[in-house]
Each structure stands twice: as C-alpha cells, then as structure tokens.
Amino acid sequence: MGLYIAKRLLAAIPVLLGLSVIVFLIMAMIPGDPATAILGSYATPENVARINEALGLDKPLPQQYLIWLGNLLQGDFGRSYALNKPVLDEVLGRFSATLILAGTSLLLCAVFGLLAGVVTAVRQFGWTDRIVTFFVLIGISTPSFFLGLLLILFFAVKMRLFPASGMFAIYGGGDLPDLIHHLVLPAVTLAVVATGVIARLTRTAMLEVLRQDYIRTARAKGLSERRVIYHHAFKAALVSVIPVIGIQAGFVLGGAVYIETVFQWPGIGAMLVNAISTRDILLVQGGVLVVAASYVLFNLAADVVQSLLDPRLRR
Amino acid sequence: MKRTIASALAALAMSLSAPVLAQTPPNVLVVGQIAEPKSLDPDAVTAVNDFRIVFNMYDGLVRYKDGTLEVEPSLAESWDISDDGTTYTFHLREGVTFHDGSPFNADAVKFNIDRMIDEDHPSHDTGPFPLAFYFSAVEEVKVVDDHTVEFQLKEPFAPFLSNLAYTPGLMVSPAAVKEHGKDFGRNPSGTGAYKFVEWQDNSRVVVERNPDYWDGAPPLEAVIYRPINDANTRIAEMLSGGLDVMVEVPPDSVAQFRDDPGFTVHEQAGPHLWFLILNLKEGPFADQKVRQAANYAIDKTALVENILQGTAEVAAGPTPPAFAWAYNETLEPYPYDPDKAKQLLEEAGYDSEELTFYVTEGGSGMLDPIAMGTAIQADLKAVGMTVNIETYEWNTFLGKVNPGLEGKADMAEMAWMTNSPDTLPFLALRTEAWPEKGGFNSGYYSNEKVDELLSDARTSTDQDERAKLYKEMQEIVYEDAPWVFVANWKQNAVTRASVEDFKLQPSFFLMLQDVAKP
Numbered sequence: 001m002g003l004y005i006a007k008r009l010l011a012a013i014p015v016l017l018g019l020s021v022i023v024f025l026i027m028a029m030i031p032g033d034p035a036t037a038i039l040g041s042y043a044t045p046e047n048v049a050r051i052n053e054a055l056g057l058d059k060p061l062p063q064q065y066l067i068w069l070g071n072l073l074q075g076d077f078g079r080s081y082a083l084n085k086p087v088l089d090e091v092l093g094r095f096s097a098t099l100i101l102a103g104t105s106l107l108l109c110a111v112f113g114l115l116a117g118v119v120t121a122v123r124q125f126g127w128t129d130r131i132v133t134f135f136v137l138i139g140i141s142t143p144s145f146f147l148g149l150l151l152i153l154f155f156a157v158k159m160r161l162f163p164a165s166g167m168f169a170i171y172g173g174g175d176l177p178d179l180i181h182h183l184v185l186p187a188v189t190l191a192v193v194a195t196g197v198i199a200r201l202t203r204t205a206m207l208e209v210l211r212q213d214y215i216r217t218a219r220a221k222g223l224s225e226r227r228v229i230y231h232h233a234f235k236a237a238l239v240s241v242i243p244v245i246g247i248q249a250g251f252v253l254g255g256a257v258y259i260e261t262v263f264q265w266p267g268i269g270a271m272l273v274n275a276i277s278t279r280d281i282l283l284v285q286g287g288v289l290v291v292a293a294s295y296v297l298f299n300l301a302a303d304v305v306q307s308l309l310d311p312r313l314r315r
Numbered sequence: 316m317k318r319t320i321a322s323a324l325a326a327l328a329m330s331l332s333a334p335v336l337a338q339t340p341p342n343v344l345v346v347g348q349i350a351e352p353k354s355l356d357p358d359a360v361t362a363v364n365d366f367r368i369v370f371n372m373y374d375g376l377v378r379y380k381d382g383t384l385e386v387e388p389s390l391a392e393s394w395d396i397s398d399d400g401t402t403y404t405f406h407l408r409e410g411v412t413f414h415d416g417s418p419f420n421a422d423a424v425k426f427n428i429d430r431m432i433d434e435d436h437p438s439h440d441t442g443p444f445p446l447a448f449y450f451s452a453v454e455e456v457k458v459v460d461d462h463t464v465e466f467q468l469k470e471p472f473a474p475f476l477s478n479l480a481y482t483p484g485l486m487v488s489p490a491a492v493k494e495h496g497k498d499f500g501r502n503p504s505g506t507g508a509y510k511f512v513e514w515q516d517n518s519r520v521v522v523e524r525n526p527d528y529w530d531g532a533p534p535l536e537a538v539i540y541r542p543i544n545d546a547n548t549r550i551a552e553m554l555s556g557g558l559d560v561m562v563e564v565p566p567d568s569v570a571q572f573r574d575d576p577g578f579t580v581h582e583q584a585g586p587h588l589w590f591l592i593l594n595l596k597e598g599p600f601a602d603q604k605v606r607q608a609a610n611y612a613i614d615k616t617a618l619v620e621n622i623l624q625g626t627a628e629v630a631a632g633p634t635p636p637a638f639a640w641a642y643n644e645t646l647e648p649y650p651y652d653p654d655k656a657k658q659l660l661e662e663a664g665y666d667s668e669e670l671t672f673y674v675t676e677g678g679s680g681m682l683d684p685i686a687m688g689t690a691i692q693a694d695l696k697a698v699g700m701t702v703n704i705e706t707y708e709w710n711t712f713l714g715k716v717n718p719g720l721e722g723k724a725d726m727a728e729m730a731w732m733t734n735s736p737d738t739l740p741f742l743a744l745r746t747e748a749w750p751e752k753g754g755f756n757s758g759y760y761s762n763e764k765v766d767e768l769l770s771d772a773r774t775s776t777d778q779d780e781r782a783k784l785y786k787e788m789q790e791i792v793y794e795d796a797p798w799v800f801v802a803n804w805k806q807n808a809v810t811r812a813s814v815e816d817f818k819l820q821p822s823f824f825l826m827l828q829d830v831a832k833p
Contacts, residue, residue, distance in 0.1 A: 032712075036710045040361035045717065082353065160555055164552045165552055170339075262548060278710075
C-alpha cells in the first residue's frame with residue numbers, strides 16, 4: 001500500500017510540471033499586463049515598459065519560466081506584486097478557507113447524496129422515490145451561482161437568518177459558531193449539484209446490487225432487511241460510488257470559484273479571479289499549482305479508500 | 316440513529332436562532348466598496364475605489380472645500396505665489412504629527428514630492444507613481460525653515476494647487492516609508508482623521524478615529540471598508556443589514572432603495588466624462604463631417620435615461636459642468652438627429668465602410684459599457700454605419716487603446732475622472748499628447764489653436780483669463796468633434812437612514828470626517 005501511494009505521488013510530479021508550463025504560457029498569452037493593471041487608466045506605454053522591466057517581464061519567456069521554476073524548487077513561490085506579500089502565504093491562507101468550504105460541502109453531498117440514493121433505491125417507484133428524485137433533478141439542473149443568489153435573497157435578505165457574504169462577522173465574531181453561520185449558505189449552494197449526482201449514482205448502484213443473488217441469499221438466510229440493505233448492499237454499492245465522490249471533490253473545488261465570488265468567501269477561487277484580472281502572474285501560477293496538487297491528492301485518497309473497501313483492487 | 320439526528324437538528328435550530336444577525340455596531344461605519352484597494356499609499360493609486368479610503372487617512376497641503384472643487388488650506392495654513400507664478404511658498408500648520416508619531420514639517424513635504432519626481436531619490440523605488448506627472452512642473456522643493464516650504468516651478472502652472480489637493484499631494488510619513496519601504500502601501504501612515512488599524516485581504520480595511528486630529532477628532536469610532544466585487548452581493552449585504560454605506564449602486568437598484576424609508580440615496584454630479592475616442596488618423600472619422608454625424612446619430616438622452624436610468628447627464632463637450640467656472644454654458648449637446656447625420660454622411664461621401672469599435676467589459680468610471688456600446692452600435696446602424704464591436708476586459712482594453720487606435724480600431728469607449736478642467740484636455744486632446752509622445756490622445760486629434768489655448772490656460776494664474784481660454788477651447792473641440800461626447804456621471808451612494816451628515820463630494824472623494832452614526 002505504501003509503495004502504491006509513493007508511486008502515485010511520484011507520478012504527480014510530471015503532471016504538475018506540465019501544468020506549470022501550460023499555466024505559464026496561458027498567462028503569457030493573454031493580452032494585458034501587470035503594468036497596465038497597476039497604472040490603471042494612466043498607463044502610458046513608457047510607464048508600462050518601466051514597470052515591466054522592474055518586474056522582470058521584459059525578459060524572454062523561457063528565461064522567466066526557468067527563473068520561476070528555480071525559485072519554486074527552493075520553496076520560493078515569489079511575491080505577489082498586487083498584494084505585496086509572498087505568494088505561498090497568500091495561497092495557503094486562501095486555500096484553507098476553500099478547504100473549509102469545499103470540505104463541508106463534500107461532507108454534505110456525501111451524506112445526503114448517499115442517503116437519498118439508498119432511500120430511492122429501496123423504495124423504487126414509490127412516492128418517496130418520486131419526490132426525492134424530483135428534487136435531485138432540480139438540484140442537478142440549477143446553476144450554482146443562480147441558486148446562490150436565490151438563497152441569499154431568501155435567507156439573508158428576506159428572513160435575515162444567515163449573513164449574505166464573508167467568512168466571519170465583520171465586527172466581533174470570529175469563533176466557530178460565527179464561521180458555521182457564514183458557512184451554511186455557500187456550503188449548501190456548493191453541495192446541491194454534487195448531492196444530486198451522488199444520489200443518482202448511488203441509486204443505480206444500489207438497484208444493481210439489490211438484484212444480485214447474494215442479496216437474495218442473505219434475505220433467504222433470514223437477515224433483517226436493515227442488515228441486508230446497509231451492511232451487504234450498501235457496502236457493495238459504495239465501492240462504485242467512492243471514486244465518484246473523489247471526482248465530485250474536484251468539481252466542488254472547481255465550483256468553489258464561482259460560489260466564493262457570489263458569497264465573497266475569502267478562498268482561493270475568489271483569489272484566482274482577482275489575480276487573473278490584475279494579471280498577478282505569480283499568484284495565479286502558485287494558486288493553480290496548489291489546486292492541481294490537491295486534485296491529485298483527492299483522487300489518490302479516493303483510490304486508497306476504494307481499495308480498502310474492495311481488497312481485489314489492491315493487487 | 317434517529318435520536319442522534321433529532322438532537323443534531325435541535326442543536327442546529329438553536330444555533331440559528333442565536334442573535335448573530337448582521338447588524339453593524341453603533342459608531343462604526345461599514346462601507347461597501349466595489350473592490351479590494353490596490354494600495355493604501357496615496358501616491359501609488361489611481362482608482363476612485365482606493366481614493367475613498369486614503370482621503371480619510373491622509374491630508375494634503377491643501378484640500379477641496381466641502382461641496383466644491385475650490386482649493387482651501389489644510390496642512391498648509393496659507394501660501395504666497397510670486398508675481399511670475401513660478402514660486403509657491405507654503406506656511407505649514409504647526410504641531411501636526413503623523414500617525415506613527417513623527418512630526419509633519421517642511422522636510423516631510425520635500426520628501427513626499429521628491430520621492431515621486433526624483434528617480435534617484437532613495438525612496439523612489441517604493442512604488443510606481445502613475446500620477447507623478449501632476450508635479451512635472453516642479454523644478455525644486457526647498458525647505459526654508461521647519462514650517463515653511465517653497466516650490467520652485469519650471470514655468471507658471473495653474474493647476475498646481477488643485478493637483479496638490481489630489482491623491483499625489485497627500486502627505487505620507489517619511490519615517491514610515493523609510494521603515495516599511497515597498498510595504499508602505501500596507502502599513503500606511505498619514506496625518507488624517509482616521510488611523511490605519513488593519514487590512515485583511517478580501518475581507519476588510521479598518522481605520523479608527525485619530526483623537527489628535529488637528530481639525531477635530533471625528534465622531535465615528537472606526538470605519539470598516541469591505542470589498543464586495545459582485546454588485547448583487549453588495550446589494551444583498553446592504554439590504555440584509557451588513558453595510559451602512561454602499562457606493563456605486565447599479566442604476567437598476569437605485570429606485571428600490573429610494574422607495575424604502577430605511578435608506579437614503581445620495582447623488583452628486585462630478586468631474587466625469589464618458590466619451591468615444593474617434594480615430595482621426597485613418598478611416599471615415601478622418602473626416603470632420605463623419606465625426607459630427609456620429610455625434611448626431613447617437614441618442615444620448617436614451618442612453619442616460621434608459622440604460623443608465625438617470626444616473627448620468629448628457630455631455631455637451633470635453634469639460635464636465637462640475638468645473639463650474641471653466642464650463643461653457645452656451646454649448647448645447649449635439650441633438651439626436653439621425654436625418655442630419657445621414658445628410659452629413661452623404662456630404663462626406665461615406666460609403667458604409669465597416670467600423671471597428673472597442674468596447675470594454677467594465678472599468679473605472681465606465682458605467683455600463685457593454686449595454687452602452689450595443690445601443691451606440693444600433694444608433695449608428697440606423698444611419699447606415701456598420702459597426703463591429705470588439706469587447707475586451709479592462710486591462711486588455713487599456714493595453715490596446717492607450718498606445719493609440721491606429722491600424723486597430725475606428726472608435727473606442729473611454730471615461731475620465733479628473734480634478735481640474737486642465738487634466739483631461741491636456742492629456743488627451745493636445746498634439747503633444749499623441750501616444751508616441753507619452754500622452755493619452757489615442758485618436759490623434761490635432762488642432763493648433765486648441766494646443767495654444769491649453770498651453771496658455773495652463774500657465775495663466777488669472778482664473779477669469781483661464782475660464783475664457785477653456786471656454787474657447789470647448790467651442791473648437793465641440794465643432795471638431797474628435798470624440799463623441801456622451802455622458803457625465805452622477806456618482807451615487809446609499810446609506811442606512813441612521814447615518815448622519817453623509818455627503819458626496821464633487822471631487823468623487825468620500826470624506827467621512829464629519830459623518831456620525833449614533
């Protein structure tokens with residue numbers, strides 16, 4: 001198992017390296033430059049050239065890339081010129097906020113998705129199935145940013161139950177209840193689509209398993225229905241659902257980009273949006289690399305969990 | 316299992332009913348901003364968004380008198396101007412200290428100006444100084460004694476005092492600049508009514524009352540600036556009680572706040588112009604008649620009434636009416652007259668050549684640029700001009716427009732907010748301001764008479780004389796129509812009804828020294 005994980009981690013290195021090249025090239029290709037972003041409307045070509053020189057952006061691309069990579073290997077992600085602070089500090093700080101949001105969402109969608117999937121499979125074609133499936137479909141088809149606005153309008157503006165934006169109260173607060181209070185709306189918004197996807201897949205997987213002979217055998221042996229469903233069928237279905245949850249973790253992270261903007265959550269998504277518009281190249285590169293590394297880790301984690309559940313995969 | 320779920324739900328319900336609702340505390344003003352500031356170093360910023368913070372933390376030698384664009388004493392109690400208009404002697408207020416405890420004196424003034432304009436100054440590398448050209452007329456700053464400082468100008472320069480009241484004229488603490496270097500923008504120190512407390516990325520900038528403020532400590536204990544980029548989220552925060560002040564309310568939402576007695580809507584016309592730069596070097600707009608035709612063809616009243624919903628007024632020329640003394644009242648905006656436009660196009664021999672029109676997605680002072688661009692395209696189409704829109708994100712857009720439109724486009728949207736009637740025409744209408752000469756005349760307008768008038772108006776120290784020159788300049792530019800003059804924006808803000816003495820300024824600065832919120 002240890003060897004397997006180590007191999008997978010080593011395999012991630014060329015992926016990350018390739019990604020760094022692509023991100024670097026994309027940032028170099030998009031028009032507009034940091035100097036114009038710094039100077040605003042007053043960007044004369046002369047001033048632009050002066051700032052590009054100061055930032056080292058007048059050097060040839062390969063040289064810029066190698067300098068960046070060399071620093072990276074020494075653990076130096078560079079300095080964000082727009083925020084005027086080390087990129088790594090900023091990225092890690094922001095990423096932890098994103099992990100709180102995405103982690104909560106993932107927990108929500110795993111719990112509710114699996115639950116809905118099992119219930120609808122067990123009560124196939126019953127009323128519960130129809131009602132839950134109806135909501136699952138709505139959930140899958142509603143764009144998250146739109147749902148986010150609806151939730152803000154209803155729960156923040158009309159009912160005043162939850163704050164409309166931010167991670168902590170702007171004045172006072174700052175403790176765990178305050179965080180949870182701010183977390184509810186964005187986490188739910190982010191979880192809805194993934195919940196639907198997991199519910200659909202769990203339903204299918206469960207239905208498949210429930211038709212198997214060994215389930216019939218278990219029932220014939222006189223095991224309680226609950227034991228049959230949750231111990232035998234659910235565990236078997238879980239094996240095929242776990243990798244999907246791993247993939248959903250990626251989607252939830254990606255979705256966080258929009259949701260963080262709608263809810264002003266100080267996460268890495270909102271940071272990247274800002275960094276791209278201010279052409280904060282080093283910050284974009286650092287942020288994308290950390291997000292990409294986390295994708296690799298999530299997928300690895302999903303595979304490990306899956307192989308723990310299904311010993312056949314370990315070989 | 317059931318019991319666990321039930322108790323979890325009960326706990327959730329209890330936590331929700333706890334009174335942690337969004338409610339701003341008394342005596343602390345929460346201001347909803349449109350973006351994170353770039354820096355809190357007044358010399359390094361160009362956006363109104365950042366001005367709204369820095370003008371509460373710093374003072375200049377002079378400032379704009381409340382409700383006007385006229386200059387009055389601030390850190391300088393008085394000043395003398397030599398007869399030839401090239402020497403300004405400022406007598407500084409005594410006993411003023413920066414927030415970091417260091418004294419404000421003549422040395423500090425010299426440090427501030429030198430840092431920007433002298434590339435060899437030890438602190439010059441503490442920032443890009445995009446507005447340093449505001450002081451390009453300064454030859455030398457001399458310290459006469461501790462509280463007297465003399466500015467020697469290369470030539471008479473009329474906008475000088477006004478420029479001292481603008482952001483680059485705000486006085487920063489030399490001690491703090493030396494201590495923090497490039498990080499000064501995150502560790503600001505001035506002499507203003509509010510002191511810097513903290514800047515949390517993407518969350519808040521907090522400033523607190525300066526009890527020793529020379530002009531009287533402000534009533535508010537603190538001001539919190541919250542960056543909320545998304546306009547819908549900003550409105551939701553305002554409605555749900557998380558903000559006391561919201562600036563730049565989208566036109567669609569102004570009515571909603573106006574109808575609600577819990578809020579007050581504030582509006583103030585300012586020195587803003589939204590216009591179209593036309594390419595005079597090549598293509599159809601090289602012909603004056605075609606440029607005039609464009610001015611007649613575009614229904615500006617419909618633009619400001621329908622798209623901007625009354626948050627702007629139709630512009631008549633290059634100078635906004637906010638510069639009351641320099642504004643030519645006799646100029647009427649080009650009326651909406653498509654027939655006249657067609658006739659002019661025919662006279663010019665325009666044979667429906669296709670035009671390229673640069674439109675931006677958004678940007679400082681650009682209002683609703685895509686909707687406006689589309690409406691303009693439709694108006695021009697109606698008189699037979701085929702316009703192809705190319706849309707760019709703001710930074711990309713500036714990178715394309717500022718170096719000049721030649722070979723790329725026939726027209727481009729643009730907006731300027733300035734502090735003196737001199738700035739915009741001087742930087743964007745003179746022959747000497749063509750992009751290759753380092754200016755912003757991206758459409759290559761050139762008129763000898765205008766050059767002469769602008770140069771005279773800049774060096775004359777007599778305001779009546781200057782007014783006469785500017786008014787004449789406006790008449791010529793109006794006739795030449797190097798731009799399509801579209802709109803002058805009225806900035807707006809919404810405050811909670813409990814906020815007292817809140818006022819918007821024609822300078823577009825947000826002055827919070829007298830605001831109270833009991």
